[in-house]
Amino acid sequence: MTARLRGDRGQAFPIYIVMVAGLLFLAFAFFTVGKASAVRNGAQGAADAAALAAAQDARDGMGTDFLTALLTPDxxxxxxxDGVRFGLAHPCYVAGVFAEKNRAEVTPIGGGSACSPGPEGDGITVEVKSLDPVGKSVIPGTEEKYATASATAVIEFRCLLPEEEPEGDGSDEGGEDEGDEPVPVAFDCDGGDQIEVDPTDLDRWDTISKTLFAVHLAD
Known part of the structure; x- marks a missing residue:
């Protein structure tokens, strides 16, 4: 009887070894999946930050064209x-800077620029690749596996267009012609914000642009 018990124990020992090895493999596999998910989330965060920074930079550079538009009928x-109403060179540079701060690099879209206009032409799309791979693990190939992600930030006009001034009826009663002197244009914006924009004052653009245009990630 004693000899048989010892024999059973001897036969069970390899099974225990296999079970422990299997559990360890699963534990390392789950760890690898978790690390890959963390790298992927990091890349997405980098893409979001890069796209937002690029769109904000584009908004900052729209001042001259916006104010000029106020001086032109319609x-x-x-x-x-127009859709695309901003240049991409500097916003794309800014996107690269912010991607690098988040351990990623912008990747050319379609073999061209590091970023591109959004699908509707009112934003900027950025694609990034993580600088850090998933790393060595029990799953082959992860040491060379990098995460990629993309994000689009939208530049949204958040105000109502000003009402057009009614045309004169020809009865100016001999008053002096005011000429073509530009006058401030009033805007009613979301949330009850009201703002007057002087078409000749570019210095205030950094402040008023944040009221006129919202920048947010596309849904």
């Missing part, structure tokens, strides 16, 4: 309907 409507 110019503002045309400006807003």
């Amino acid at each position: 110019g503002l409507r045309d400006f807003l309907d």
